[in-house]
Amino acid sequence: MPIELAHGLQVMQMCEAFSEFCEVKLLVPRRINPIKEDVFSYYNLQKKFQLKKIPCLDLIFVNGKNIFFWIQTLTFLFFTKIYLLFKKFDILYTREQMTALFFNDFVLEIHLLPRKIRRMHLYIWGKARKLVVLTPFIKERLIKLGVPERKIMIAPDGVKIPSFDISLSREDARKKLNLPQDKKLIGYVGMLRTLGMEKGIDAAIEAMSLLKSENIKLVLVGGYEADINFYKKIAEKFGIKDKIIFTGRVNHSLIPIYLKSFDILIAPFPENEHYSFYMSPMKIFEYMASKRPIICTKLPSLEFILKDSAFFIKPGDSPELAVKINEILENAERGENLAQRAYNYALEYSWENRAKNILSNL
Numbered sequence: 001m002p003i004e005l006a007h008g009l010q011v012m013q014m015c016e017a018f019s020e021f022c023e024v025k026l027l028v029p030r031r032i033n034p035i036k037e038d039v040f041s042y043y044n045l046q047k048k049f050q051l052k053k054i055p056c057l058d059l060i061f062v063n064g065k066n067i068f069f070w071i072q073t074l075t076f077l078f079f080t081k082i083y084l085l086f087k088k089f090d091i092l093y094t095r096e097q098m099t100a101l102f103f104n105d106f107v108l109e110i111h112l113l114p115r116k117i118r119r120m121h122l123y124i125w126g127k128a129r130k131l132v133v134l135t136p137f138i139k140e141r142l143i144k145l146g147v148p149e150r151k152i153m154i155a156p157d158g159v160k161i162p163s164f165d166i167s168l169s170r171e172d173a174r175k176k177l178n179l180p181q182d183k184k185l186i187g188y189v190g191m192l193r194t195l196g197m198e199k200g201i202d203a204a205i206e207a208m209s210l211l212k213s214e215n216i217k218l219v220l221v222g223g224y225e226a227d228i229n230f231y232k233k234i235a236e237k238f239g240i241k242d243k244i245i246f247t248g249r250v251n252h253s254l255i256p257i258y259l260k261s262f263d264i265l266i267a268p269f270p271e272n273e274h275y276s277f278y279m280s281p282m283k284i285f286e287y288m289a290s291k292r293p294i295i296c297t298k299l300p301s302l303e304f305i306l307k308d309s310a311f312f313i314k315p316g317d318s319p320e321l322a323v324k325i326n327e328i329l330e331n332a333e334r335g336e337n338l339a340q341r342a343y344n345y346a347l348e349y350s351w352e353n354r355a356k357n358i359l360s361n362l
Contacts, residue, residue: 001028001051002035002042006191006282007111009252011095012043013160017355018093024049027083029056029076044163044253055079070098077102091362100124107131107362109155110138112278117145125151130362135301137277153361156305158351159285164256165343173261177254179245184216184329187262187292189255190283192223192231197275200268200297201231206318207268209238211325219245221258259290264328264335267296271315276300288346293335295324305349309342 002008011026018024030053040047056076059068073096081102084092092099092106099106100123108128114121122145125131131152133139139152174181186208192201201220208218220231228246235241250258259265265287269275276299284305287294296302298312311328313320328335 001026001053002033002037002039004035004249007095009043010157010282012039012045013158013351014355015049016045017158017351018359019048020352021356021359022090025089026051027054027080028052029054029058029072031056031058031072044251052083054083073098074101091359097121097124100127103127105129107358110134110142111280112274113138113141122146132358134280135277135304137300153358155354155358156349157280157282157285158349158354159282159289159346161289161347161350164259164286164289165291166256166260168257168260170261170263173257176257177261179219179261180217182215184213184264185262186216186218186264186266186325187221187258188218188266188268189221189258189286190281192220192227197272198270200270200316202234203268203270203316203318203321204266205231205234205238205240205244207321207325208235208243209240210319210322214243216325216329217243217245219247219258219262221247221255222249224249255286256290259286259292262292264325265290265292265294266321267294267302268313268321269297269299269302269315271297271299280305285346285349288342288349291339291343293328293339294342295321295328305345306342307345309338309345311338 015024015026026049028051035042039051054076056072056079059071077096077098092103093109094106095109095111097108099108104127106128107130109132111134125142125147128151131142131147132155133142133152134156136154139154142152143149171181179185188201188204191199193199204218223246225248228248232241232246235244267281267284267287279301284302294306294310295313296306296310297315299315311324313324
């Protein structure tokens, strides 16, 4: 910590939320980190909880192979066990499944399931006091695998509402970010690819090629340089490189301003098992809290969160995405109504509500 990937932000925001109801100490591995900024300022959070770095054998940088990841994880858990022998605590909350090798009574938060379920996984889930899962689909599969239903609770990810429901006009937001005032801006925020998986950016670029108006631009906020270069080539292939703005990675504190600057927000995830059933993307909750119209793909995981508050399209259907963009731009009132409905749903998904619900079920 800190780390560029979204799970670091999720962990930090959950710790902050838990700290509203109890004393919290976050234990993280002490590793070589190119990010030198203070972890709380990096995530734009108040220092409401303690953070302790635990020694580990940090060899991941050698070549990134799994064996070195497991060495780092196991040594971290070993030293965590020693550290906690001298501490009193009521709840051990973790996202690390290998915790079961060192502890008996813990709460395990599960974001995805292994492709192959082995006896080891059933052993780990059996040792946990409670399993916190992101979607009902993960819960259903765990029950089919023999995990007692009483041990499982569903807790989708959340959002820090005040950080995204900011009183900033679209014009002022664009002025702060040096974005064009005279264009309709379609926005996407987040990694352009995750774990090697596409996130629908190619479909979004193709949709832009189908929109004949020169008054519309697609703004892609985030992404590593290699991914940006990859999608720039796709934009060039479609002859629309001037209609795409790549910002690269930005500080998370700027995300609410970017969201306020856009006319429409998109999340064109392709269809696969992970996106359909396991994900609970923080970007969606942030979109909802920003009060901007949302277009996303019709996947069970997204319908579970958004219900009737977004414009849904088929995965990979660029023509339909282009049609929906035009529909919203031509009927602003409908877009605003759905955006307000999404915001009302977002109020249920604050990090504080999530933490409170988890603690009340332990």
